[in-house]
Amino acid sequence: MFGFCEEAMDVLSSRRADFGDIRIVRNRTQALGVRNGGTGNVDDSETLGFGVRVLLGGAWGFASSGLLTRAEVRRVSLLAVKIARASATLMERRVKLAPEPAWRDLWQTPFIKDPFTVPVEKKFRTLFEADRLMRRDRRIKSAAASMRFVREHQWHATTEGSRIEQVLLSSGADCRATAVDGAQVQERGYPCSHGGQTLAMGYELIDQLDLPGHAEKTAAEAVALLKAPDCPSGEMDLITYGNQLALQIHESVGHASELDRVLGYEESYAGSSFATTEKLGKFRYGSPIVNLVADATLPGGLATAGYDDDGVKAQRWHIVKDGILSGYMTNREFAPRIGLGRSQGSCRADGFANIPITRICNLSLMPGSAGSMDDLVRSTKRGIIMENNKSWSIDQRRLNFQFGCEIGWLVENGKVKKMVRNPTYQGITPRFWGSCDAICGPGEWRLWGVANCGKGQPGQTAMMCHASSPARFRGVKVGVKAG
Amino acid sequence: MTDQKKLCAEIFRLAGRVRAEVIMESSESALTRFADNVISQNVAETSTRVSIRFTDKGRVFRTSLNQTGGAALADAVRRGLAALKLQKKEKGLLSPPAPRPVGPAAARLYAPGTASLEPSFRAEKAADLARLCRARGMKCYGTVENGASRLTVANNSGVFASHRETWALYSVTARKGEGYGWAEQYSPDASKIDYAGVNARAMEKAAASVRPVPVPPGKYTVILEPAAVGDMLLFLGYSGLGGRAWLDGRSFASGALGKRLLHPSITVTDDALAGPAAGAPFDLEGMPRKRVVLIDKGVARAVVHDRRTAAEAGVPSTGHSLPQPNSCGPMPLNLEMAPGDSSLEEMIRSTRRGILVTTFHYTNLLRPKTVEMTGMTRNGTFLVENGRVTKALRNLRFTQSVVEAFGNVEALSRERELMNGWGRMCVPAMKIRDFNFSSATGF
Numbered sequence: 001m002f003g004f005c006e007e008a009m010d011v012l013s014s015r016r017a018d019f020g021d022i023r024i025v026r027n028r029t030q031a032l033g034v035r036n037g038g039t040g041n042v043d044d045s046e047t048l049g050f051g052v053r054v055l056l057g058g059a060w061g062f063a064s065s066g067l068l069t070r071a072e073v074r075r076v077s078l079l080a081v082k083i084a085r086a087s088a089t090l091m092e093r094r095v096k097l098a099p100e101p102a103w104r105d106l107w108q109t110p111f112i113k114d115p116f117t118v119p120v121e122k123k124f125r126t127l128f129e130a131d132r133l134m135r136r137d138r139r140i141k142s143a144a145a146s147m148r149f150v151r152e153h154q155w156h157a158t159t160e161g162s163r164i165e166q167v168l169l170s171s172g173a174d175c176r177a178t179a180v181d182g183a184q185v186q187e188r189g190y191p192c193s194h195g196g197q198t199l200a201m202g203y204e205l206i207d208q209l210d211l212p213g214h215a216e217k218t219a220a221e222a223v224a225l226l227k228a229p230d231c232p233s234g235e236m237d238l239i240t241y242g243n244q245l246a247l248q249i250h251e252s253v254g255h256a257s258e259l260d261r262v263l264g265y266e267e268s269y270a271g272s273s274f275a276t277t278e279k280l281g282k283f284r285y286g287s288p289i290v291n292l293v294a295d296a297t298l299p300g301g302l303a304t305a306g307y308d309d310d311g312v313k314a315q316r317w318h319i320v321k322d323g324i325l326s327g328y329m330t331n332r333e334f335a336p337r338i339g340l341g342r343s344q345g346s347c348r349a350d351g352f353a354n355i356p357i358t359r360i361c362n363l364s365l366m367p368g369s370a371g372s373m374d375d376l377v378r379s380t381k382r383g384i385i386m387e388n389n390k391s392w393s394i395d396q397r398r399l400n401f402q403f404g405c406e407i408g409w410l411v412e413n414g415k416v417k418k419m420v421r422n423p424t425y426q427g428i429t430p431r432f433w434g435s436c437d438a439i440c441g442p443g444e445w446r447l448w449g450v451a452n453c454g455k456g457q458p459g460q461t462a463m464m465c466h467a468s469s470p471a472r473f474r475g476v477k478v479g480v481k482a483g
Numbered sequence: 484m485t486d487q488k489k490l491c492a493e494i495f496r497l498a499g500r501v502r503a504e505v506i507m508e509s510s511e512s513a514l515t516r517f518a519d520n521v522i523s524q525n526v527a528e529t530s531t532r533v534s535i536r537f538t539d540k541g542r543v544f545r546t547s548l549n550q551t552g553g554a555a556l557a558d559a560v561r562r563g564l565a566a567l568k569l570q571k572k573e574k575g576l577l578s579p580p581a582p583r584p585v586g587p588a589a590a591r592l593y594a595p596g597t598a599s600l601e602p603s604f605r606a607e608k609a610a611d612l613a614r615l616c617r618a619r620g621m622k623c624y625g626t627v628e629n630g631a632s633r634l635t636v637a638n639n640s641g642v643f644a645s646h647r648e649t650w651a652l653y654s655v656t657a658r659k660g661e662g663y664g665w666a667e668q669y670s671p672d673a674s675k676i677d678y679a680g681v682n683a684r685a686m687e688k689a690a691a692s693v694r695p696v697p698v699p700p701g702k703y704t705v706i707l708e709p710a711a712v713g714d715m716l717l718f719l720g721y722s723g724l725g726g727r728a729w730l731d732g733r734s735f736a737s738g739a740l741g742k743r744l745l746h747p748s749i750t751v752t753d754d755a756l757a758g759p760a761a762g763a764p765f766d767l768e769g770m771p772r773k774r775v776v777l778i779d780k781g782v783a784r785a786v787v788h789d790r791r792t793a794a795e796a797g798v799p800s801t802g803h804s805l806p807q808p809n810s811c812g813p814m815p816l817n818l819e820m821a822p823g824d825s826s827l828e829e830m831i832r833s834t835r836r837g838i839l840v841t842t843f844h845y846t847n848l849l850r851p852k853t854v855e856m857t858g859m860t861r862n863g864t865f866l867v868e869n870g871r872v873t874k875a876l877r878n879l880r881f882t883q884s885v886v887e888a889f890g891n892v893e894a895l896s897r898e899r900e901l902m903n904g905w906g907r908m909c910v911p912a913m914k915i916r917d918f919n920f921s922s923a924t925g926f
Contacts, residue, residue, distance in 0.1 A: 033810055038573050040810035043534070044566065045547035046559065061602075062526040066549040079527055086515070086602035087522040090610045120544075121569040128571065141731040144810055180732040185851050265518040268624035268656040271844070271861075274925075353528045391847040393880075395859045400880055400924035402857045404849050422850065426880070426922050457516055457626050458526070480921050482855045482882045 001165075005157035007070050008052050011077035012159055017084075019055040019097055021158040022077075023309060024048075024068065025352035028116060033146035034127040036135065040144055044120070049352035052080045058094025059087035062355040097332040098343045100312050102161030107306025109169040110299070111202030115149040118203045123147055126211060130175040133215035137179070137223050145175035145211055148195065148451070149203075152351075162311040170302055170463060171205045172198030172451055177219040179226050186225035186421060188406055190218040192243035193388050198449035199300045199465065221407060224419060231408050231423035233479030237383030238425055239376060241440075241470035244405050245365065246448035247389045249466040252429040253285070253292050254360035255455075256398035257319045258346075259328040261358075263337060269457050271396025274429065275325055277338050283325040286433030291366040292320040294329065296345055301362035302449050302463035303348070309356035312345035319363060323434075331358045350460035357456050364447075364467035368439025373470045376440055378414040384478050385409040385416070386423045402426045402480060424480045432473060440469035487635040487645060490551055494535055495639040497560040501567065504536040504579035504638040506767055506806060511598065512630030515605035519622055520613040522606060534806065537563050538579065541572035543808060577790055577807065579638035585771045588646050589761040594672035597649040598631035605629070608653065612682050616657060621689055625655040629673050634763055642769035648762070649673075650903065653681050656862060657689035661926060662875060664688025665841055665862035667710070669903040688841060688863040692875035697923055698866060700879060704837035704893070705918040706830045706867065709900035712820070712910045714843045715856065715885045716751070720815045721905070722851045724753075724777050725803075726792030727812020733851045735886050736783040743781045746892040750821035751778040753787055753803070759901055759909040760817040765802065772802040777815065781890075789813040816906030823895025823911055830894050830914040832870040837914075838879070839865040839872060854885035859924065882921035891916045 005022050012020030026048045033041035049066035050073065061084025063076045127145040134143035149171050156164045174196020176189040191197045191209060199205055240248065255261065256273045264272055275283065286292075296314035298304050307313055310332045318326040330340060331347030349356040370376050377385070391404035408423030409416045447467040454461055491505050509531040516524040533556075534547040546563035548555060605627040616623040633647040651673035657664045666684035668676050707715075723734040731737075735744065755762045755772040764772055766789065776784050788796060789804035792812050803813035831839065838860075846858030859878050866874040896912040 035810040038576070039543055039570070039808045041808060042543060042570075043545045043547055044562065045534075046555075047532075047547075047549040048555075049530075049549060059522065060525060062524070063528070064526075065529045066531055067529070068550075076529075083513075083525045083527060083602045086606040087525045089603075089606050090517065090520075090522045090613055092519075092521050119569065120566050121571070124571060141733070178731065178733065183852050185733050263519075264622070264624070265523050267518060267622075267658065268516070268626065268654065353530060355524055355526050357524075391849050391857065393845045393847045393857045393859065395878060395880070395924045396844050396861055397924070397926060399926075400859065400878075400922060402880060402882070402921075404847075404857075424849065428925070457524075458512070458514055458528070477922075480857075480882055482849075482853070482884050482887070482919055482921075 001155040007073040024050040024155040026153040035144040054080045056084035057088045064353040098335040108167040113203035115203040130211035130215040134177045134219040141180040142178035147173040177222040179222040181226045188222035190214040198451040225421045228419045228421040231420040231479040238476040239385045246466035259334045274397045286323045288323045294361040298362045301465040303362045308345040310347040362465045367442040367469045370438035435474040438472040444469040491637040502538045506534045507635045510632035514628045517609040542570040582641040585765045592648040597673040621659045628652040636769035644765040644769040646763040655685040657685040659689045662693035695875040695877045700920040710842045726788040729786040745781040745889040747781040753815035755817040760907040766804040768804045770802040818908045820910045825894035837867045879920040
């Protein structure tokens with residue numbers, strides 16, 4: 001594949017590009033699903049293509065194609081040059097990239113069992129079994145189970161001399177039951193929502209998740225939610241964990257710390273950020289026990305790789321340290337704008353057809369000293385435990401948010417009293433993180449995948465992980481209702 | 484564009500006696516993105532994607548690829564056929580359908596000049612706006628986009644349906660200090676886009692919203708511009724007007740067809756054939772799309788179906804299939820809300836105290852049965868007092884049932900706007916009483 005890359009390098013060098021690169025990507029995706037005893041979804045997909053990026057006269061151009069021939073590489077490279085020349089007609093300053101050594105390397109996601117060697121029929125057997133076990137109650141109107149596997153093989157060459165080959169692998173699965181009774185519709189998923197748990201692992205993840213072993217409990221909870229009381233309204237303590245806390249981290253810290261957003265480059269679509277650069281090193285983002293660390297080397301992390309799509313080697317750094325805003329997600333274009341001599345390496349593209357943009361890395365809430373989940377509940381006078389995200393919304397500067405969860409439990413005087421349905425909470429980001437008074441210890445620390453993070457125009461999807469232990473937030477507005 | 488008919492024939496030859504269906508999409512697209520008064524991203528993409536569904540004796544498997552050359556295609560078909568043999572047999576599994584006549588698409592959906600616009604065209608449009616913004620102490624953000632695509636659905640039982648269209652989109656966010664304004668226009672024909680008009684609308688709103696003030700959350704009369712109405716209709720459509728959700732009892736219309744659920748001024752139609760939100764005249768099994776009146780003067784009349792949900796419901800398919808098999812069921816993708824007899828200006832004039840909303844941001848569904856949603860206001864939120872816009876407001880979060888809101892309609896505008904996103908929609912502006920804002924934000 002690097003032979004095709006040299007064709008692009010020749011074109012870009014001959015046009016005296018400041019910088020240029022080509023990424024050839026071969027992607028294999030297998031998505032399988034069942035619903036109510038029938039096949040819900042089945043697609044085994046393979047794509048191959050390349051994208052050429054050029055910085056010429058300080059302005060960017062990018063073009064891509066799914067036709068991998070030398071002639072097409074040449075045509076697309078010249079189109080990228082033409083686009084860069086058009087970009088140069090509307091610029092105020094020349095783009096200058098943060099320096100990065102030229103790397104020659106091969107990197108691969110570690111795994112035990114290659115999911116693409118596991119027969120499809122075996123995967124379907126597991127899914128149909130989970131589906132069957134969820135449909136024992138007539139109130140379950142929809143039972144569904146799914147698996148998804150992605151292998152992305154990349155070849156990245158830059159005019160600076162980097163030649164990086166990477167093979168990134170992820171696996172994911174879930175099962176989900178929807179119970180309906182009159183005006184009530186309640187859903188419950190295992191192990192979490194939004195397509196389930198996805199991690200940079202092989203089929204061993206599916207074995208560990210054991211969907212059939214959790215299917216009956218999942219369905220039983222969906223049915224129980226139909227008769228559960230509504231989540232009470234008011235201000236009380238919130239205990240959250242799992243993929244809900246992961247999404248809280250993702251939306252209110254991850255996106256807020258993307259430097260392109262902070263500098264206004266996403267203003268037209270996803271929005272900007274309240275965490276502006278003059279706050280770096282000073283702004284109290286959360287209570288002193290809040291430490292959020294970005295880490296492209298985290299084992300199992302969906303954003304874990306040897307290098308990002310700027311060709312920057314994987315790093316680990318604080319976004320929030322002891323409650324203070326301490327860093328950003330950066331690419332090579334914007335890192336110099338905040339005085340960094342090197343990008344943190346958080347620039348990625350969705351497949352071959354998209355330009356690399358600043359992305360959330362794996363971003364995790366470090367464990368605290370509150371012991372186990374049981375210890376946390378015991379020390380809570382009145383609060384709600386919320387699990388598994390159901391709905392999410394946050395304003396365009398990442399301040400005002402509202403989340404809804406699948407299930408809640410009311411805690412009174414240190415004990416879990418009862419299940420509640422339709423739990424929701426609202427908050428303002430720094431106030432919310434400032435109210436964090438307890439984080440469980442390392443024994444409860446788990447990694448959760450976000451496999452569908454959308455950003456950019458044209459729209460791109462990226463994957464990352466957020467690890468955390470259960471945490472408690474004081475005086476949160478819960479039980480938000482429509483009028 | 485790839486020669487799609489020839490490619491389909493090759494796939495059917497490779498499939499042999501197995502029933503095979505091909506969904507093929509080819510496109511060429513370009514997007515120039517600007518931020519802070521400069522071009523920030525500038526991209527072009529050429530793509531082809533082929534997805535093949537094999538069915539045989541109650542078994543199904545799908546394989547997809549983007550390489551249409553001999554070896555890659557043959558490998559994909561071989562792999563798909565091998566996997567097909569190992570699938571579980573399903574009773575009642577539908578094979579790809581026999582052909583049915585598909586009407587012509589609306590002719591205005593393809594404009595040859597729009598497909599081939601140069602990067603310099605898009606850069607000039609961005610530069611024109613940046614000049615205006617600099618002169619007014621503003622910053623601009625947005626996109627200039629154009630492209631062309633062809634969609635073909637074919638099977639080896641004789642279905643062959645193909646549709647091509649072009650698109651152009653111009654989207655502008657203008658900022659002046661803390662004031663934001665937004666305007667956007669979509670058209671199949673780039674020459675029909677009023678670039679100057681979009682610029683003027685976005686800049687005017689930004690200038691008018693420079694010093695936003697807070698108002699307490701609570702219930703207000705709202706005047707929603709079409710983009711905000713479209714956001715609500717989108718959720719009503721995907722969560723409640725598809726056959727699968729309706730059959731499962733998850734839809735607001737489940738068990739309620741024939742009943743008045745919304746205000747009598749609300750009529751919603753899905754029309755891919757001739758309406759303002761027209762698109763491909765066939766669904767993703769190649770079946771003809773029908774015009775379906777979903778809500779008629781507030782009364783729930785129908786939901787859309789594919790062959791699978793139609794069979795379960797005992798009604799004919801309306802031609803709204805997504806790729807089969809799927810879990811989510813059929814979806815309305817060409818929604819049109821009938822106009823009213825008012826205008827945005829008249830709605831403002833008739834309002835003693837209310838809030839004018841330009842767009843919503845980051846909306847999401849909370850409860851499907853009432854289509855309860857949450858989201859933020861964005862890009863220009865204004866207080867209306869005694870028939871006039873008096874102040875710019877800081878943004879608010881709403882938590883509101885769409886069914887209830889569409890029951891509290893006081894006026895709809897004659898003018899409608901066309902939007903392209905998750906499907907296509909054409910909607911008016913709307914005035915609604917007792918709209919619930921649940922909290923505020925700091926800007």
